[in-house]
Amino acid sequence: MTATAAPGFADPVLSAQSVFRAIMDATARPGSIQSIEGVASAPPPLSAGAAAIALTLLDQDTPVWLDACLAAVPECGDWLRFHTGAPIAADASRSAFAFVGSAAQLPQFDTFSLGTPEYPDRSTTLVFQVDGFSVGPPLALSGPGIRGRQVFRAAPLPADFAERLAANRAQFPCGVDVLLVCSNAVAALPRSVHVIAEGG
Amino acid sequence: MYVAVKGGERAIENAHRLLASARRGDTALPELSLEQISGQLTLAVDRVMTEGSLYDRELAALAIKQARGDLVEAIFLLRAFRATLPRFGMTEAIDTANMEIRRRISATFKDLPGGQVLGPTFDYTHRLLDPTLAEGEHSVEPASAAPVDGPMPRVTDLLASDDLIEQSPNADPADPVGDLTRDPLGFPADRDLRLQNLARGDEGFLLALGYSTQRGFGRTHPFAGEIRLGEVEIEIFAEEVGFAVPLGRLTVTECQMINQFKGSATEAPCFTRGYGLAFGHCERKAMAMALVDRALRARELGEEVKAPAQDEEFVLSHSDNVQATGFVEHLKLPHYVDFQSELGLVRRLRAEFQALRSGDTSLAREAAE
Amino acid sequence: MSGPTYNFAYLDEQTKRMIRRAILKAIAVPGYQVPFASREMPMPYGWGTGGVQVTAAILGPDDVLKVIDQGSDDTTNAVSIRKFFAKTAGVRTTTCTTEATVIQTRHRIPEAPLGEGQVLVYQVPIPEPLRFLEPRETETRRMHALAEYGLIHVKLYEDIARHGHIATTYAYPVQVDGRYVMDPSPTPKFDNPKMNDCAALQLFGAGREKRIYAIPPHTTVVSLDFDDHPFERYRFDAPCALCGATDSYLDEVITDDEGGRMFACSDTDYCEKRRATNRDDAVPGNGPGAPAMDAASR
Numbered sequence: 001m002t003a004t005a006a007p008g009f010a011d012p013v014l015s016a017q018s019v020f021r022a023i024m025d026a027t028a029r030p031g032s033i034q035s036i037e038g039v040a041s042a043p044p045p046l047s048a049g050a051a052a053i054a055l056t057l058l059d060q061d062t063p064v065w066l067d068a069c070l071a072a073v074p075e076c077g078d079w080l081r082f083h084t085g086a087p088i089a090a091d092a093s094r095s096a097f098a099f100v101g102s103a104a105q106l107p108q109f110d111t112f113s114l115g116t117p118e119y120p121d122r123s124t125t126l127v128f129q130v131d132g133f134s135v136g137p138p139l140a141l142s143g144p145g146i147r148g149r150q151v152f153r154a155a156p157l158p159a160d161f162a163e164r165l166a167a168n169r170a171q172f173p174c175g176v177d178v179l180l181v182c183s184n185a186v187a188a189l190p191r192s193v194h195v196i197a198e199g200g
Numbered sequence: 201m202y203v204a205v206k207g208g209e210r211a212i213e214n215a216h217r218l219l220a221s222a223r224r225g226d227t228a229l230p231e232l233s234l235e236q237i238s239g240q241l242t243l244a245v246d247r248v249m250t251e252g253s254l255y256d257r258e259l260a261a262l263a264i265k266q267a268r269g270d271l272v273e274a275i276f277l278l279r280a281f282r283a284t285l286p287r288f289g290m291t292e293a294i295d296t297a298n299m300e301i302r303r304r305i306s307a308t309f310k311d312l313p314g315g316q317v318l319g320p321t322f323d324y325t326h327r328l329l330d331p332t333l334a335e336g337e338h339s340v341e342p343a344s345a346a347p348v349d350g351p352m353p354r355v356t357d358l359l360a361s362d363d364l365i366e367q368s369p370n371a372d373p374a375d376p377v378g379d380l381t382r383d384p385l386g387f388p389a390d391r392d393l394r395l396q397n398l399a400r401g402d403e404g405f406l407l408a409l410g411y412s413t414q415r416g417f418g419r420t421h422p423f424a425g426e427i428r429l430g431e432v433e434i435e436i437f438a439e440e441v442g443f444a445v446p447l448g449r450l451t452v453t454e455c456q457m458i459n460q461f462k463g464s465a466t467e468a469p470c471f472t473r474g475y476g477l478a479f480g481h482c483e484r485k486a487m488a489m490a491l492v493d494r495a496l497r498a499r500e501l502g503e504e505v506k507a508p509a510q511d512e513e514f515v516l517s518h519s520d521n522v523q524a525t526g527f528v529e530h531l532k533l534p535h536y537v538d539f540q541s542e543l544g545l546v547r548r549l550r551a552e553f554q555a556l557r558s559g560d561t562s563l564a565r566e567a568a569e
Numbered sequence: 570m571s572g573p574t575y576n577f578a579y580l581d582e583q584t585k586r587m588i589r590r591a592i593l594k595a596i597a598v599p600g601y602q603v604p605f606a607s608r609e610m611p612m613p614y615g616w617g618t619g620g621v622q623v624t625a626a627i628l629g630p631d632d633v634l635k636v637i638d639q640g641s642d643d644t645t646n647a648v649s650i651r652k653f654f655a656k657t658a659g660v661r662t663t664t665c666t667t668e669a670t671v672i673q674t675r676h677r678i679p680e681a682p683l684g685e686g687q688v689l690v691y692q693v694p695i696p697e698p699l700r701f702l703e704p705r706e707t708e709t710r711r712m713h714a715l716a717e718y719g720l721i722h723v724k725l726y727e728d729i730a731r732h733g734h735i736a737t738t739y740a741y742p743v744q745v746d747g748r749y750v751m752d753p754s755p756t757p758k759f760d761n762p763k764m765n766d767c768a769a770l771q772l773f774g775a776g777r778e779k780r781i782y783a784i785p786p787h788t789t790v791v792s793l794d795f796d797d798h799p800f801e802r803y804r805f806d807a808p809c810a811l812c813g814a815t816d817s818y819l820d821e822v823i824t825d826d827e828g829g830r831m832f833a834c835s836d837t838d839y840c841e842k843r844r845a846t847n848r849d850d851a852v853p854g855n856g857p858g859a860p861a862m863d864a865a866s867r
Contacts, residue, residue, distance in 0.1 A: 011693045013577045017629045020589050024627065027596045028785045059586050061382070090785045096590075117714035121594040121603045129812075144746050145785035147768075175749065177597045190597035192746070192785070208648045242707055279609040284581060384604035384779040387707050513705055523777045526614030527694070533616065537639045537676045538837055540821055541738035541757040544803050549732055 007041050008055050008083040019056040019145035019186075023179065028089035028190040031141045031152035038183045043075035046146045047129045048160070049181035052082055054099070054127070060086065062096035063114075069101035076101075091122070101126045103156040109168050109176045123191075127179045130154045133187060139165075140196040141189075144198060154180050162195045166169045171196055223268050225468055237261040246451075246480025247271055252278030253381070253400050253519065255439040255450055255479050264511030272402075276522045285527065292444050294432045295455045296477075298355050303429040303481075306355050308458060314352030319429060320481070350529075355426040356456045357474065365458060387513050394496050394516060395489075399477060401519030402487045409509040410491030418495045422474060425458035430480055453478045455486035459494045472501060578625040578658040585607055586628035588781070593773060595783035599715070600749030602696050602780040610776065617650055618776030620673045620692035627772075628654065628671060633661045634795045635669035636832060640677035640818065640835035647675070666838050672782060676739075678760040680817050680839040682767035685786065691754045693775035696782065697753040698742040718750050723792065729798050744791050747782055758792065759802045765790040809834045812843035 009015035015037065024036035039055060040049025056063055058064055064086045070076045077088050089095040092111045100106050106128065115123035119196075136155035139162055142148070142149075158164070168175045175191030224231065238261040240247050248260040252275045260278060267273035293457070303319025306312060309467050332338055359365040361380040378393040383391060399408060413420055435444040455476040463469030474494025476486035508514055518524065575627040576582065591605035610618040636651040642664040650673060651662050653753065663669050666679040675692040683689060695701075699709040704718050712718070722744055728736040741758035745751050753764060754773060764771065764784060769782040784790060794800035805819045810831040817839055819832040834840035 013582060014630065015584070016582065017577075017627075020585075021627065024589070024770075027593050028783075045703070057586060057590055059583055060828060061587065062590070118710050119604075120598050120601060121591070125593070144788040145596070147787040158717075163834060173598045173601055177593070192597055192599060208643045208645050209652070212645055212648060276609070276613070280611045283584075283608040283610070284575060284579075285618055286581065287583075380606075381608075382606050385608050387602065387705075394691070467760075473672045476710070513707065514747045517706075522609060523614045526616060526618075526775055529613060530615030533675075534639050535676070535755075536820055538739035538758055540805070540819070540835075541759070541803055543821065544805060545734065545736060549734070552733060 003128050006162055008039060009052075012055075015052070016056045017051045017173035022186055022194060023053065023056065026179070026186050027145075027172050027177070029145045029150075029190055030143065030193040031139075031150040031187060033185050033187050035185045036181075043079050045072065045073060046076045046079065046099070046129055047128075047181065048183045049100075049103075049186060050078040050099060050127050050129050051079070053179060053181055053186065054084055054086075054097075055126075058084035058086040060087070061086040063087050063094060063134060065089045065092045065098040067098070067100045067102060067105050067107070069105055070071065087176065096158050098124050102125060103128075103158055104128070104160050109164055112176050113172040114176060117174065120175070123176055124173065125177045125179065127181060130133050130180050130182055131156065132182050133180075133185060142196055143169075144192045145190075146193075152187065152189075165189060165193065165195045202335065205562050206508070215476055221268070230479060232265055234261040234265065237264050241469045243481060244269075244271060246478070246482050247403060247485070248274045248278055248509055250401065250479040250482050250485060251275045251400055252282065252385050254282040276525070279522050281303050289436055289448065289490070290377075292435045292437060294434055294450065296428065296452070297352075297357065298433060299352075299430040299452075300434050301348065301428060301430040304352060304426065305424075305428075307424040308355060308426075310357065312353075312355065314348055314350065317348065318544075321483075322394070352428075354428075354456065357456070357457065359425070359471065363468070365469060366462070366473060368473065385516060387516075388499065389512060389516060391493075391497070393513065395475065395493060397516045398489045398492055398496075400525070402521035403482070403488065403498075405490050405519050405521070405524075406488040407484060409515060410488035411494070412507065413491050413495045413509045418498070418510040419460075420457075420472075420474065420491065420494045422457045422491055422541055423458040423459070424487065425456045425485065427453070427455045427483060429453045443530070452478050453480065453482050453486045455483070455490040457487075457490040457494055472497070570728070575657060575759060577630075578654065580608070580622065580625045585626045589620055591781045592623065592626065592783065595772070595781045596770070596785050596865075599780060599784055599788055600745030600751040602775075602782045604779055605781050607776045607779040612649070612653070612741050614777035615694060616646060617673070617675060617692040619689050619774030619778075619781070620649075620675070620776075621650060621653070621774070622771050622776055623690050623781060624654065624671060624673050625658075627690075628658050628660060630658070630660065630786070632670045633668055635663050635666065635672045635838075636674075637672065637679070637838075638675040639820075639837075640679075641837040643837060650765035664838050665842075666836075667735060676755050676757075677818070678756060678763045678837060680814075680834070680836045682763075683767055685768045687769040689767075689769050689771045691756075691771065691773045693752070693754040693773050693780070695740075695772065696752055696754075696775040696778050696780040697738075698750050713716075713749060715758050716748065718744075721750060722795075726795065729795070735794070735798060735800075741800075742793050744793060746788050746790075750793070751782065753786075756801070757803065759804050759819060760798070761790075761792045762802065805832055807832045809840060809843075812840045812847075814840065814843055 024065055025113045026034045036049055037038045039051040040048055040050050041155050042051030064080060066077060080086060092098055093113050098112055112124035115121060122138045133154050136153040136157055139152045141152055142167060172191055178189040180187045238257045240447045244264055244551055245257055245260045248263055248271055249255050263277040266277060301317055356365055360367060380393050380396055409459035431449045434447045434450055436447055437444045457474035459472045459474050461469045461471045474490040476485045476489030496512050496515060498505050498510040505511060587606055591603045595603045595685045606849050609792040610621055612618060634654055636647045654660055655662050667718040668680040670686060671688050697709050699712055699721060702724055703814050725735050739757045740752055740755045741761055743751050743753055743761060753761060768786050770786055773782045792800040808815045809817060809819060811833045815835055817836060819830055820835045821830055823830050
């Protein structure tokens with residue numbers, strides 16, 4: 001813990017509410033883009049948007065795992081611990097949240113906790129930093145929360161992202177939920193989402 | 201009528217004003233002070249603190265006053281307040297072996313180190329209404345004696361040193377103590393969570409369940425190894441200084457039951473334990489809790505689960521009087537939307553029934569449409 | 570003794586975070602009951618504490634809140650909960666269904682179709698649809714894990730064998746997105762079809778039973794039934810005596826002790842809107858009659 005960690009939300013109560021509603025709307029409408037107010041003081045490579053999600057959802061009850069890109073910069077872990085109280089988890093499969101700073105290093109989903117058939121809620125939620133939602137190959141989505149189909153783009157994503165999502169869906173109700181976040185917007189791909197095959 | 205008339209809001213306000221006036225009662229009489237409640241209705245305050253899960257005599261007294269003496273309502277008030285309090289940390293486990301004793305009795309040994317100390321008890325009083333109390337101004341000086349010197353070891357510790365009773369498992373730092381106010385209770389529940397649930401549980405419910413085990417519904421052959429009442433120090437480990445610092449003192453009642461022995465081809469027979477602990481002086485609660493704790497250990501001790509008191513889902517799901525009173529009393533709320541649905545079905549079934557009885561099958565078919 | 574101070578929307582931030590995390594899981598696994606560490610609220614368990622905790626966790630200063638009980642904004646419990654949020658969160662409240670961003674309800678789904686920007690929060694007493702068939706949580710949890718729902722079909726079929734009809738008239742079980750069987754809370758089965766492909770997010774809070782579950786917008790929700798006994802809605806066959814509606818769920822009001830009764834919309838906002846826009850539509854009939862009991866004397 002460091003006393004020099006940069007500040008968090010300007011208004012902890014109302015900012016957290018506003019970011020939560022964006023995350024909730026994103027999860028309820030998979031693939032939709034919801035704007036959030038990022039936290040400018042987040043230590044790079046932790047993005048302003050990911051930092052806002054952390055302040056909204058993390059606390060001492062949620063072990064958080066950081067990918068190699070974020071773990072390489074001690075300020076990121078310090079900042080998260082100082083502002084949220086969340087313990088840093090060494091073991092991804094025992095984390096409530098996993099923050100992923102680099103698409104290239106996104107681990108396979110089964111590295112994380114997928115929950116159990118009795119308690120599918122005991123799974124890891126991934127917070128995956130992306131640059132934006134306007135470029136990248138289109139993913140056609142369907143499922144709960146989607147009227148008909150929804151086209152979704154984000155970049156950068158791993159090349160086999162669609163296959164990973166399909167494999168995740170195949171394990172339903174177990175599986176991970178993915179929040180994708182850039183500096184000022186969030187989208188969600190909860191485990192309930194179906195990826196429609198190309199041309200489907 | 202609950203609705204169909206506007207003005208529900210005013211009706212509620214008026215009902216609450218009436219409640220405040222009924223609470224105060226006859227204004228020609230002096231109003232009860234919190235000091236009087238806390239000082240003279242001590243056992244009521246103790247019960248409210250125990251089941252309210254908050255050690256604060258002043259707030260418990262306020263809750264009792266506000267609840268017009270309805271203890272379950274007072275417990276509810278205290279719980280609702282407790283739920284809003286920030287959590288600073290967890291104290292070290294209290295050490296009842298080092299309790300400053302006010303009362304200590306054992307039903308299993310005639311004499312033992314430290315002796316038997318009766319303390320303030322209803323035991324052996326003749327339950328005759330006392331007219332002198334009705335007249336008021338009744339003060340009695342307690343008899344005094346030098347405090348008991350020397351240690352007062354717990355009876356179960358004495359037995360444990362001879363291996364005659366099962367060892368109390370040591371706390372495992374890797375397996376933190378659960379807290380059902382922070383994580384929802386799941387089944388099967390470990391003993392830490394069961395004990396927490398029982399400590400918060402309704403005294404009357406536990407009393408009845410404990411009683412049922414004595415009557416054969418999950419018999420455990422209990423002996424009251426020891427009941428002790430007194431003050432214990434509470435300490436919290438301070439990260440900054442690296443050691444535990446005292447926070448203050450609590451009055452607690454502890455009951456350790458010594459129960460039916462276990463043993464097997466590989467394990468020498470020894471007695472088993474049932475444990476009860478309550479804030480303040482809540483002896484009936486602590487004893488009942490110890491009986492139910494032992495009964496709920498059936499699974500762990502390889503006993504067949506047959507009786508209600510051994511059934512952890514049944515006991516733990518129904519012990520909380522704040523939950524129970526809420527759900528029982530919610531039947532007062534309007535249910536006419538669902539009732540209307542039932543009414544419609546019953547009318548239809550009756551019409552079909554009548555039609556069938558009158559032998560008119562065409563009518564019956566029609567009614568069934 | 571200093572007076573206690575409470576946070577925005579009453580709950581402390583740590584509690585809100587815990588509930589918010591549960592809500593997200595609930596949305597991600599539609600129809601699955603997420604356990605959460607429900608808090609003691611300043612109103613009794615069974616009186617809407619689950620719904621209140623969910624509402625408190627999502628509510629923001631820009632929200633417009635509507636609270637109904639039995640379809641009505643004016644029932645005592647609805648009034649009490651609305652006042653609670655007006656006081657602790659300072660949010661604007663409304664009785665108008667279309668104007669609200671968050672609607673907390675007990676036992677009804679509003680008649681007016683809900684929109685994309687809305688959240689419907691249900692108060693739930695017993696969230697487990699299998700509870701009255703199997704009282705043990707360990708067993709029902711296993712049945713959900715295996716999607717083993719034969720028991721509930723057997724129960725519904727036994728009704729048909731005994732009564733000639735499915736005898737469940739409220740809290741009628743539904744299956745969400747083809748997976749979890751879910752209790753819709755004690756809404757009349759008349760309301761079940763409104764849950765299907767609903768544009769609004771539906772959140773369910775059971776405080777005493779410590780469960781949160783959800784139906785995302787535009788999700789398939791099917792009432793359980795049989796090919797030879799399809800699900801059917803029930804509605805008393807009469808127009809509303811006040812607004813003439815023939816498509817709304819009706820309350821039966823007893824008007825005298827000689828069998829006199831009238832039927833009026835249970836959704837008071839729907840009824841009032843219809844009367845305001847189309848006064849000529851109303852069917853002449855008994856007025857609402859004098860209240861049988863003075864409200865203040867309860």
